Amino acid sequence: MSTQVKAGLEDVVAGTSDICFVDGEKGRLVYQGYDINELVGKASFEEVVYLLWHGKLPNQAELDALKAELQKYRDIPTDVLDLVRSLVNNPAKPTGMEVLRTAASYIGAVDPDKGMDRETHLKQATKLIALSASITAAVGRFMKGLDYVAPRQDLGHAANFLYMLNGQQPDELSVEAFDVALILHADHELNASTFAGRVTVATLSDLYSGVTSAIGALKGPLHGGANEDVLRMLMEIDSVEKTAEEVQKRLENGVKVPGFGHRVYRNYDPRGLVLKRYAKELTAKAGNTKWFEMTEITEDVVLKYFEKKGKDLKYNVDLYSGSLYNAMGIPVELFTPIFVMSRMSGWTAHFLEQYANNRIIRPRAEYTGPVDLEFVPIQERE
Numbered sequence: 542m543s544t545q546v547k548a549g550l551e552d553v554v555a556g557t558s559d560i561c562f563v564d565g566e567k568g569r570l571v572y573q574g575y576d577i578n579e580l581v582g583k584a585s586f587e588e589v590v591y592l593l594w595h596g597k598l599p600n601q602a603e604l605d606a607l608k609a610e611l612q613k614y615r616d617i618p619t620d621v622l623d624l625v626r627s628l629v630n631n632p633a634k635p636t637g638m639e640v641l642r643t644a645a646s647y648i649g650a651v652d653p654d655k656g657m658d659r660e661t662h663l664k665q666a667t668k669l670i671a672l673s674a675s676i677t678a679a680v681g682r683f684m685k686g687l688d689y690v691a692p693r694q695d696l697g698h699a700a701n702f703l704y705m706l707n708g709q710q711p712d713e714l715s716v717e718a719f720d721v722a723l724i725l726h727a728d729h730e731l732n733a734s735t736f737a738g739r740v741t742v743a744t745l746s747d748l749y750s751g752v753t754s755a756i757g758a759l760k761g762p763l764h765g766g767a768n769e770d771v772l773r774m775l776m777e778i779d780s781v782e783k784t785a786e787e788v789q790k791r792l793e794n795g796v797k798v799p800g801f802g803h804r805v806y807r808n809y810d811p812r813g814l815v816l817k818r819y820a821k822e823l824t825a826k827a828g829n830t831k832w833f834e835m836t837e838i839t840e841d842v843v844l845k846y847f848e849k850k851g852k853d854l855k856y857n858v859d860l861y862s863g864s865l866y867n868a869m870g871i872p873v874e875l876f877t878p879i880f881v882m883s884r885m886s887g888w889t890a891h892f893l894e895q896y897a898n899n900r901i902i903r904p905r906a907e908y909t910g911p912v913d914l915e916f917v918p919i920q921e922r923e
């Protein structure tokens with residue numbers, strides 16, 4: 542048994558996978574053999590979902606079949622919709638991620654098909670991709686006191702989400718940018734949420750339990766939750782002129798600035814570059830460049846600070862998604878749920894891979910506590 546402890550399992554190789562390759566030195570991300578830059582602008586999110594699940598791009602008939610299945614599950618069943626509405630209206634004010642985590646668990650509990658075969662898992666995964674989008678849109682509407690908008694069957698996944706959220710036909714650039722954002726967030730090897738979910742399904746627990754674990758892990762501010770924190774920080778500063786000074790202050794006070802740093806990328810995060818490009822274009826088109834400008838200033842200040850400190854940290858996928866989503870009329874509370882909508886494809890691809898070649902995941906800990914303590918009766922304890 543190796544006794545070398547790696548804090549945070551840094552650089553520990555915990556298994557093999559065909560799904561996703563992250564080259565942290567070169568700033569490269571590859572899904573099932575395709576560099577993301579080869580997919581962006583050519584493939585739709587639905588094609589990428591198929592690719593992640595099946596290891597090849599779909600032909601037309603396969604894509605049509607997947608789209609039809611996604612459309613079939615789009616409308617939220619009444620009991621799920623009631624649950625979502627009651628959670629959003631609960632005085633405890635659960636976050637979008639808490640609502641999604643609860644809804645995913647509920648959908649699993651009431652799914653009568655408890656099969657553990659690949660076909661059933663694919664059906665469950667398709668249902669979860671469709672419903673996580675519809676539920677995210679419904680949460681956005683209920684949070685504003687608006688009614689549920691039923692899905693349209695003539696729209697693609699990205700366009701239908703924006704339609705269900707805003708109640709109107711989205712413009713072409715928003716649909717394209719949102720579809721690209723979904724593609725870019727789809728998978729990322731053994732990130733914390735995927736690992737958490739793989740650990741769960743590796744006990745041969747069900748796919749819904751894996752997804753519920755993964756949503757819980759993605760929610761944290763060190764992982765998916767950072768995308769909301771970026772815009773929240775900018776909203777707190779709320780001034781283009783004050784951004785540089787305020788961000789510098791945070792760094793000097795030892796505060797971690799959300800949207801920067803990554804366990805694997807050392808050069809740059811290739812997704813961030815694409816999102817920045819779309820954020821620039823869309824915010825200019827929307828006539829509201831404030832958050833984008835503030836994000837660019839933040840990038841400049843943080844990177845200079847890291848450089849001076851000799852740290853090879855760069856901005857990550859979460860930095861520019863905020864100004865991008867904001868320009869599409871998406872409220873900040875939905876940013877991490879949108880991450881779920883996308884990463885659901887990668888999580889479920891990993892779960893399929895885990896089920897197909899399973900061994901329970903059970904590492905060891907190096908024990909650092911005492912041994913041989915003697916029991917003291919309660920009356921004699923201090």
Ligand SMILES: CC(=O)SCCNC(=O)CCNC(=O)[C@H](O)C(C)(C)COP(=O)(O)OP(=O)(O)OC[C@H]1O[C@@H](n2cnc3c(N)ncnc32)[C@H](O)[C@@H]1OP(=O)(O)O
Pocket residue numbers: 549762763764765767796797798799800801802803804852854857858859
């Ligand atoms: C989709 C995703 O999950 S992408 C990541 C999203 N998360 C964020 O944006 C939150 C901010 N970033 C972070 O907290 C980290 O960079 C993580 C969690 C992404 C990676 O964590 P780790 O690999 O464990 O790196 P760690 O936190 O040890 O950072 C290394 C050093 O850089 C510093 N650092 C890392 N990120 C940041 C940051 N965003 N701002 C300021 N300093 C930072 C750390 O303080 C640490 O400094 P030290 O060596 O002087 O103690």
Ligand SMILES: O=C([O-])CC(=O)C(=O)O
Pocket residue numbers: 728729730731732733804805857858
């Ligand atoms: O890979 C990671 O550690 C974090 C993650 O999920 C991503 O960057 O998309």
